[in-house]
Amino acid sequence: MRYISTRGESPSLSFEEAMLTGLARDGGLYVPETWPQLSHDEIATMAGMSYEEVAFRVIKPFIGDTYTDGEFREILSKAYSSFKHDARCPLVQLGPNDFLLELHHGPTLAFKDVAMQLVGQMFEVSLKRRGEHVTIVGATSGDTGSAAIEAFRGLESVDVFIMYPHGRVSDVQRRQMTTPDDDNIHALAVDGDFDDCQAQLKNMFNDFEFRDEVKLAGVNSINWARVMAQVVYYFTSAVSLGAPHRKISFTVPTGNFGDIFAGYVAKRMGLPIERLVIATNQNDILHRTLTSGDHSKNGVTPSMSPSMDIQVSSNFERLLFDLYDREGGAISQLIGDLNSNGAFTLSQGALERLRDEFDSARCSEEDTSATIRFAQKHFGEIVCPHTAVAIKVAADVRGDHATPMVILATAHAAKFPDAVEAACDVRSDLPPHMDGLFERPERVTRVANDLSAIRDIIRKGITD
Numbered sequence: 001m002r003y004i005s006t007r008g009e010s011p012s013l014s015f016e017e018a019m020l021t022g023l024a025r026d027g028g029l030y031v032p033e034t035w036p037q038l039s040h041d042e043i044a045t046m047a048g049m050s051y052e053e054v055a056f057r058v059i060k061p062f063i064g065d066t067y068t069d070g071e072f073r074e075i076l077s078k079a080y081s082s083f084k085h086d087a088r089c090p091l092v093q094l095g096p097n098d099f100l101l102e103l104h105h106g107p108t109l110a111f112k113d114v115a116m117q118l119v120g121q122m123f124e125v126s127l128k129r130r131g132e133h134v135t136i137v138g139a140t141s142g143d144t145g146s147a148a149i150e151a152f153r154g155l156e157s158v159d160v161f162i163m164y165p166h167g168r169v170s171d172v173q174r175r176q177m178t179t180p181d182d183d184n185i186h187a188l189a190v191d192g193d194f195d196d197c198q199a200q201l202k203n204m205f206n207d208f209e210f211r212d213e214v215k216l217a218g219v220n221s222i223n224w225a226r227v228m229a230q231v232v233y234y235f236t237s238a239v240s241l242g243a244p245h246r247k248i249s250f251t252v253p254t255g256n257f258g259d260i261f262a263g264y265v266a267k268r269m270g271l272p273i274e275r276l277v278i279a280t281n282q283n284d285i286l287h288r289t290l291t292s293g294d295h296s297k298n299g300v301t302p303s304m305s306p307s308m309d310i311q312v313s314s315n316f317e318r319l320l321f322d323l324y325d326r327e328g329g330a331i332s333q334l335i336g337d338l339n340s341n342g343a344f345t346l347s348q349g350a351l352e353r354l355r356d357e358f359d360s361a362r363c364s365e366e367d368t369s370a371t372i373r374f375a376q377k378h379f380g381e382i383v384c385p386h387t388a389v390a391i392k393v394a395a396d397v398r399g400d401h402a403t404p405m406v407i408l409a410t411a412h413a414a415k416f417p418d419a420v421e422a423a424c425d426v427r428s429d430l431p432p433h434m435d436g437l438f439e440r441p442e443r444v445t446r447v448a449n450d451l452s453a454i455r456d457i458i459r460k461g462i463t464d
């Protein structure tokens with residue numbers, strides 16, 4: 001499989017090159033040249049298989065012969081042995097036709113681990129084989145950073161620099177990034193919001209001299225390998241609920257659009273998904289886009305669900321590429337409008353296609369709290385604020401559809417203990433494997449929202 005840029009100006013790459021590079025040099029995102037197909041029978045045989053075995057079958061068409069089958073099985077087995085549940089991503093039933101897909105059994109208690117643990121193992125095998133060292137720089141609204149750090153800590157072939165918005169991540173999230181003591185791990189607290197961090201990351205990737213000098217690599221959700229790894233749990237969960245013999249719907253708490261885009265990919269591959277529901281908090285640019293076609297930024301308002309506090313939803317570009325018949329020029333124009341005017345408007349055709357594939361709704365802060373309380377009372381489930389947003393939205397859009405609804409539970413409640421306790425009077429404890437998080441010393445560099453200051457810190461911090 002070859003990978004092409006959504007802006008149409010960069011040469012196509014192999015899977016390994018696309019994974020190690022992250023962002024295309026024309027500013028676009030890599031997508032597979034075609035969507036691979038899994039037949040009805042191939043999906044049916046996944047019933048009862050281990051998570052790793054389903055992952056092998058779903059991912060194989062995207063990576064071709066990048067790794068031997070033996071190597072890839074070994075990579076999968078290492079990646080998911082860090083998960084505390086044998087099913088890796090288990091389902092919990094909430095009601096007759098409603099299910100929670102728990103994606104938070106990995107080392108940092110958020111769904112980012114599902115992809116990042118796999119990407120860490122793939123990077124290691126690829127870089128060792130090529131005899132290369134890379135500098136991974138990431139921007140995080142909270143959960144990506146710690147997931148990347150856990151996936152890459154101690155590896156010789158990578159240095160990891162994670163930028164997070166100073167004062168805008170939870171204590172648990174921050175400590176997960178600042179307490180690992182490995183030399184190759186560097187946490188940077190940026191004076192700005194998540195969009196600033198993400199913009200600096202893009203600036204670094206567009207600075208080709210710096211990019212080549214430090215061998216910059218990205219593992220943000222703009223990295224295709226991340227999205228690819230997330231496609232797997234749409235298959236495992238749908239198949240356990242009866243797919244491909246019946247349709248399944250999903251509601252996804254959405255920020256950067258990586259997770260729900262993976263659901264769209266699963267659908268393109270042949271998984272019978274009826275509805276894909278985008279759930280947003282008060283930062284609702286995607287919901288507004290679906291409602292009116294108007295994709296306009298209007299600032300970030302911090303919320304209880306910080307990992308969704310986003311106005312620029314990077315992976316949305318991958319969907320736009322399909323909505324505009326894979327015309328790179330059209331995408332460059334839209335993103336150009338967004339960068340210069342803070343907005344673009346979808347064509348009528350693109351808007352109709354978007355609505356054919358997705359539903360959306362937003363959830364206010366009050367409703368998020370009320371839903372945490374409701375889930376604790378009625379289902380006996382303590383859920384994180386992101387998951388609560390999705391539970392509320394799923395209930396709003398559900399109507400009398402008989403199709404099973406799978407709601408993605410993206411983080412463990414213990415990552416957001418204050419918001420959860422304020423909502424339902426129950427304190428969610430960290431699991432035992434996180435003991436000591438609040439005792440270990442923190443290591444972090446505070447930095448201005450300034451490209452050259454950030455570049456200097458990275459140049460000086462790289463270990464040899």
Ligand SMILES: *Cc1c(COP(=O)(O)O)cnc(C)c1O
Nearest residue numbers: 143255256257258259307410411
């Ligand atoms: C990252 C994250 C999200 C948003 O996922 P996207 O792929 O960015 O849409 C939702 N919930 C939690 C807990 C997250 O960490």
